[in-house]
Amino acid sequence: MELENNENFENRWLELLRKLRAQFGKELHLNGILFLIGVQELGKGLSEFTKEQKQDLMHIATCKLFSLSGFYEFTGLDDEGWPHYKLVKPIPPANLKEQDRMLKWHILEYFDQNA
Numbered sequence: 001m002e003l004e005n006n007e008n009f010e011n012r013w014l015e016l017l018r019k020l021r022a023q024f025g026k027e028l029h030l031n032g033i034l035f036l037i038g039v040q041e042l043g044k045g046l047s048e049f050t051k052e053q054k055q056d057l058m059h060i061a062t063c064k065l066f067s068l069s070g071f072y073e074f075t076g077l078d079d080e081g082w083p084h085y086k087l088v089k090p091i092p093p094a095n096l097k098e099q100d101r102m103l104k105w106h107i108l109e110y111f112d113q114n115a
Helices: 006-024 030-042 051-067 096-113
Strands: 072-077 083-087
Touching: 006 096, 030 051, 030 096, 051 072, 051 083, 051 096
Parallel strands: none
Antiparallel strands: 072 083
16 A cells, blocks of 8 residues: 555545535545445446445445455456455454545545546
8 A cells, every 4th residue: 555645645535525526416425435436346337226235335345445455356247247356365454543544545546547
């Protein structure tokens, strides 16, 4: 994970939130952003999802995000076209603040790569 100063990191994060708010017309938080990434990675467009499917989409997003740093590896699609990943190296232990920053950093990287 590339380190950057807090001010630059926070500015990048706030700019992403601003862009997403402009695009979707509402404030998005981490879970909403994870849901959007999961829908994107599923590649079937936005539709009605069950609560379990929404959780699965957020899991797909988390795996995709952490694959950017080599923690997960894409293993393929199942019969219904849902992506699957496997853990290839453990994610280092972190407190909640560090976990939050790590997740945000990966989200920023994802949007940089998929802009």
